[in-house]
Structures are given as C-alpha cells and as structure tokens.
Amino acid sequence: MTTAITHELSNINQTSSHHLTFHSVFLYSNNNMNKILKLGYSPCPNDTFLFHALAHGLVKCDDFQFSVQLKDVETLNQDAKSEIFDITKLSFPAIGHLLDRYALLRSGAALGRGCGPLIVARPGFNLETIRSGKIAVPGMWTTAFLLLSLYLSNRPDVIPISFDQIMPSLQRGETDFGVIIHEGRFTYEKYGLKKLLDLGEWWEEKTGMPIPLGGIAIRRKLGPDIAGKVEHGIRQSVAYAFEHRKASEKYISKHAQEMTKTVIQSHIDLYVNHFTVDLGEDGAAAVETLFSMAREKGVIANSNMPVFACS
Numbered sequence: 001m002t003t004a005i006t007h008e009l010s011n012i013n014q015t016s017s018h019h020l021t022f023h024s025v026f027l028y029s030n031n032n033m034n035k036i037l038k039l040g041y042s043p044c045p046n047d048t049f050l051f052h053a054l055a056h057g058l059v060k061c062d063d064f065q066f067s068v069q070l071k072d073v074e075t076l077n078q079d080a081k082s083e084i085f086d087i088t089k090l091s092f093p094a095i096g097h098l099l100d101r102y103a104l105l106r107s108g109a110a111l112g113r114g115c116g117p118l119i120v121a122r123p124g125f126n127l128e129t130i131r132s133g134k135i136a137v138p139g140m141w142t143t144a145f146l147l148l149s150l151y152l153s154n155r156p157d158v159i160p161i162s163f164d165q166i167m168p169s170l171q172r173g174e175t176d177f178g179v180i181i182h183e184g185r186f187t188y189e190k191y192g193l194k195k196l197l198d199l200g201e202w203w204e205e206k207t208g209m210p211i212p213l214g215g216i217a218i219r220r221k222l223g224p225d226i227a228g229k230v231e232h233g234i235r236q237s238v239a240y241a242f243e244h245r246k247a248s249e250k251y252i253s254k255h256a257q258e259m260t261k262t263v264i265q266s267h268i269d270l271y272v273n274h275f276t277v278d279l280g281e282d283g284a285a286a287v288e289t290l291f292s293m294a295r296e297k298g299v300i301a302n303s304n305m306p307v308f309a310c311s
Contacts, residue, residue: 040085043255046271052248054237061233074139096300103309107235108216116200117144133176138163209286227309
C-alpha cells in the first residue's frame with residue numbers, strides 16, 4: 001500500500017531584504033526503502049504550477065522522496081556549481097556551463113515563443129546608447145544575460161541585480177537599462193518604463209526557433225535509470241497540473257510574491273506549454289542552437305558531454 005506523507009516546514013529564511021528562500025520538505029513514500037532526492041525550483045508560478053503534484057505526492061515517481069527548496073533561478077544557478085540539488089531548475093546557460101555535472105531532462109522546461117526577456121528603460125533612452133549605459137541583468141548565468149550578449153555580439157559590462165529589483169532600480173535612476181524576465185513582461189509600464197527590444201522576438205527572427213529559457217537538470221552521478229524515472233514523474237506532474245488546474249492555486253499564490261491572479265495566470269499561460277511536457281525535436285534543436293551560438297561567442301565553454309540525461 002502506498003502512503004502519501006506531506007510535511008511543510010513553516011520557516012522562511014530571509015537571506016536579504018529582497019530575496020526569500022523557501023524551505024519545504026514533501027515526502028512521497030511507500031513501505032519500501034526510499035531514496036530522498038533534493039529538488040530545487042523557483043517560486044515563480046510556472047514552476048509551482050508544474051511541480052505541485054510531484055512535490056505533494058499526487059503523482060508517483062517510482063519509490064523516490066523529494067526534499068524541496070524554492071529559490072530564485074539565479075540562486076539555483078549558483079548553487080548548482082556545488083551540486084546542492086540532485087534535480088534543479090536552471091537557466092539554460094547554467095546548464096551549458098555545468099554539463100560535466102548536470103544533464104538536461106526533456107520535461108519541465110520553460111521554452112516557447114513570445115516569452116523572451118525584454119530590454120526596458122526610462123523614456124529618453126534608446127538602444128543606440130546601451131553599450132555606454134548601466135545595464136541591469138538578473139544574473140550572469142541567466143538566459144537574459146546570454147541573449148543580451150548575443151544581441152550585442154560581446155559580453156557587455158552589466159550590473160547583476162535580483163530580478164525583482166531591476167525595474168525599481170530603473171525607476172530610481174540607479175541603472176539606465178534593464179533586462180527583465182518573468183512577470184516583468186506584464187508590469188514594466190507601471191514603473192514608467194518602455195520596451196526597447198524583445199530579445200525573444202530577436203532570437204526567433206534570427207533562428208526561427210523557440211527561445212529556451214530554463215530547464216530541469218539532474219546530476220549525472222545519479223545515472224540514466226534514475227533520470228528516466230524522474231523525467232517521467234515530472235511529465236506526469238505537468239499532466240496533472242493541466243488536468244486539475246485548481247488543485248495548485250493556493251500553493252502557487254503562497255509563493256507568487258503578491259502577484260494578482262491575472263498576472264499569475266498570464267505567467268503560467270506564457271511559460272507552461274507543450275514544450276514543458278516534452279521538449280521534442282524542435283525544443284532540443286533550439287537548446288543545441290543556443291549552446292552553439294553561446295560557445296561561438298565565448299559566453300559558455302565548449303563541452304563534449306551530451307546535453308540530455310536520457311537518450
């Protein structure tokens with residue numbers, strides 16, 4: 001007989017004035033000995049939507065238990081250097097940097113069209129002066145920084161800032177340009193900012209491919225058998241999320257950082273799609289193209305390791 005055990009730690013550690021790390025443990029177990037896998041993903045609605053069922057034992061993933069932590073994606077990117085998590089959401093550039101340690105799963109990714117980062121600024125600024133301005137980015141291993149580097153054909157001087165503080169920094173005049181992600185696509189005008197360029201549209205026009213933003217990576221040391229089971233479990237979790245949309249609403253809202261219901265739904269609709277279920281050939285080709293272009297520009301190092309954990 002299978003028993004679902006759910007336990008959530010109530011403590012929230014505040015690591016800075018603007019960055020929260022949520023610690024939770026959700027255990028899915030049965031009568032056999034179970035392996036505990038450390039799972040990290042972001043508090044963004046697309047991640048909490050797709051992982052809700054897996055984290056709460058609503059879908060079965062072999063005999064595994066999951067110890068879950070929610071952190072912003074750039075923190076997860078940096079944690080991956082030390083292999084903090086067995087399974088983790090990562091920006092695609094971070095996966096490219098760490099192919100010796102992590103491999104990509106084909107389910108759970110944020111990839112699509114019309115969903116890329118935006119370059120925004122206060123009125124009076126334009127792209128002609130961006131190279132001499134103060135550019136805020138949400139992290140050095142984010143897809144936002146990589147796309148900016150590809151667009152400018154070099155590695156620009158930037159100021160890494162927590163993604164939720166980029167628009168306030170622009171509004172206060174502390175930075176001149178910002179590359180915004182997540183719900184910033186829906187809220188930048190409230191800060192008196194204007195869009196200068198949609199880097200996702202630029203990518204699509206240049207390559208004809210969807211833009212890879214973030215994926216789910218697993219430690220190579222776990223091997224392909226475990227990777228395949230986890231990949232299947234995540235795919236089942238995504239399917240459950242689509243079939244039972246209301247089941248995850250409270251969980252999503254709890255971590256959504258005061259987003260309105262409209263913004264939460266727009267966020268999910270934009271970033272969770274058929275590529276999240278399975279990257280497929282088109283998604284895999286887009287990832288390989290992004291890595292190839294990044295290596296050509298020297299943004300990520302060359303690697304002979306296979307990108308995917310499962311063939």
